[in-house]
Amino acid sequence: MAGLALMMPVNFGWAVKGSSLQLELLVFNVPRAITAGAVVAVVVAVLAVTLVNEMVAWATAFVALLVLAINNVLAQTATSITSLPTLTYVDAVFGGVLLGAVGAAVLGHRVPGRAFVTGALAGILVGDLSASPSAADTMTQLSPLERVIGWPLTVSPPLWLIVTAAALISLCAGLRRPWRAVPGPALEVPVRPLISMMLLAGVTLPTAEWLAERGRDTPAAIVAVLITVLVTAVAALLLPGRDGQIVALAVAFAAAGCAVIAVPRPDWSIPLLVVGVMVAAWAGGKRPMPVLAATLTVALAGYAVFSASRPGESSAIAVTGGLAIACVGGYCFGSTVPQYLPNRVYGLAVLFVPSVVLGLRGRDFARVGYSQDWYRSASGPHDPVAGWAAVAITLGCALVVAALARLRRGGPAETSASQ
Numbered sequence: 001m002a003g004l005a006l007m008m009p010v011n012f013g014w015a016v017k018g019s020s021l022q023l024e025l026l027v028f029n030v031p032r033a034i035t036a037g038a039v040v041a042v043v044v045a046v047l048a049v050t051l052v053n054e055m056v057a058w059a060t061a062f063v064a065l066l067v068l069a070i071n072n073v074l075a076q077t078a079t080s081i082t083s084l085p086t087l088t089y090v091d092a093v094f095g096g097v098l099l100g101a102v103g104a105a106v107l108g109h110r111v112p113g114r115a116f117v118t119g120a121l122a123g124i125l126v127g128d129l130s131a132s133p134s135a136a137d138t139m140t141q142l143s144p145l146e147r148v149i150g151w152p153l154t155v156s157p158p159l160w161l162i163v164t165a166a167a168l169i170s171l172c173a174g175l176r177r178p179w180r181a182v183p184g185p186a187l188e189v190p191v192r193p194l195i196s197m198m199l200l201a202g203v204t205l206p207t208a209e210w211l212a213e214r215g216r217d218t219p220a221a222i223v224a225v226l227i228t229v230l231v232t233a234v235a236a237l238l239l240p241g242r243d244g245q246i247v248a249l250a251v252a253f254a255a256a257g258c259a260v261i262a263v264p265r266p267d268w269s270i271p272l273l274v275v276g277v278m279v280a281a282w283a284g285g286k287r288p289m290p291v292l293a294a295t296l297t298v299a300l301a302g303y304a305v306f307s308a309s310r311p312g313e314s315s316a317i318a319v320t321g322g323l324a325i326a327c328v329g330g331y332c333f334g335s336t337v338p339q340y341l342p343n344r345v346y347g348l349a350v351l352f353v354p355s356v357v358l359g360l361r362g363r364d365f366a367r368v369g370y371s372q373d374w375y376r377s378a379s380g381p382h383d384p385v386a387g388w389a390a391v392a393i394t395l396g397c398a399l400v401v402a403a404l405a406r407l408r409r410g411g412p413a414e415t416s417a418s419q
Helices: 002-007 012-017 020-051 054-075 083-106 110-128 135-139 144-149 159-174 191-214 218-237 244-259 269-286 290-307 315-334 342-350 356-361 384-407
Strands: none
Touching (some): 002 020, 002 110, 020 054, 020 342, 083 159, 083 342, 110 269, 110 315, 110 342, 191 218, 191 342, 191 356, 218 244, 218 356, 218 384, 244 290, 244 315, 244 356, 244 384, 290 384, 315 342
């Protein structure tokens, strides 16, 4: 739920029915709001773990849900041109607070930690693999699944889900187990993921925006790819031990996932995506091989190039692409267990930062996004250039993963698949 709150506009139906200026303002702000929320997630996770008090993490998560509930109610009555972008920022930032706080509370425990990673990835997939809605889709003509749950999956979570999550968090806080100590120097280690994440997000999003505005400029695309690989290497090297592998894998997976055709996605495929994430994460935990995970991201990017020439509205291509994304993502995060547990939240947060591949996808309308209304679009041609850029980025990230495996020793967490 935190992932959906972080990455989805709080009330897209209002903007669809509004003027083109309102829609333009919303689409312009969504990537920036998401990036801000991703940075906040890492900051909250690091601070919560540094305090070594699990109740602080649960209390922070509860407060975040309270703000999300209030924001949801306000979004239903938004009337001004500036209110919806503002509410989207609030939704994304406190979605990041929720993600970081819950991650800090549960990642020290085996089963809850696995459930957290699986749930976060599943939420990202459901949100990111959503087709572009029309005004009718968000208001009256819902899919069968959306009619059952009373929630268009193209907008932020509804009030009933927020209240349910708040009740479950209260239960978890009451049944909490003793905090598991996080290894690492208390005064030095927490600073590194903060600097690393701010560097990565602070370079990636502006580069994606710059590339989107450059249009079909091949040299600009090459420069953007090189910048992405370089900043990923620096951000990964800032982390201790081999913790940077999860950052490189996340950047590679995000780039490849953005390039794959994954819509129109039928409702019945959602359970397949969740099962794909779970099985692949389990396989990664049993046989953790980060270099293999990096290789899989290269293969996923190669599939994106292949599928770009296939029919744009084929459900078979979309389901295959979505399942491939789910399995590769699950294995990437299942096979990497950082020494400093908040770095796993860092890895998940990287997935929310708009990639330069997303900038390539939006260069025809000079905005970072899959389409003019942000979401993936099933219609229209699919440019293979985004796939080739993803191949280059994944290859560069694979070299970073291999270099870290060769140059740095793994910590105790990497020798045990049980965490």
